[in-house]
Amino acid sequence: MQNTTFDKIFRDSEGNIVVAQKPNLPLILWIVATLLKLVITTGVANTVLDAVAFGSLFTWAWLELFQGVNYFRRGLGLVVLIGVIASRIAGIYTLGSFGL
Numbered sequence: 001m002q003n004t005t006f007d008k009i010f011r012d013s014e015g016n017i018v019v020a021q022k023p024n025l026p027l028i029l030w031i032v033a034t035l036l037k038l039v040i041t042t043g044v045a046n047t048v049l050d051a052v053a054f055g056s057l058f059t060w061a062w063l064e065l066f067q068g069v070n071y072f073r074r075g076l077g078l079v080v081l082i083g084v085i086a087s088r089i090a091g092i093y094t095l096g097s098f099g100l
Contacts, residue, residue: 012069019072026060058084
């Protein structure tokens with residue numbers, strides 16, 4: 001198999017095209033914490049869920065950036081990592097905190 005640009009971007013080490021994968025633990029934690037934040041909208045529990053959601057998504061993005069199976073997955077990790085950090089700097093929070 002030739003090592004084309006397409007192959008470098010979208011194929012893993014076994015030659016499979018990988019764009020999406022089964023969610024891993026940090027991504028599952030982020031989904032659960034984010035959904036719970038929709039139910040628990042105030043108090044300490046909401047603050048803890050917000051921290052868990054941020055930490056999990058940050059961890060997922062970090063892992064993708066440095067251990068992603070191809071350049072697409074690593075780029076996705078970089079974009080999400082920048083987005084997570086920028087959202088914190090700008091004061092924009094994930095689902096459940098609509099600025100009310």
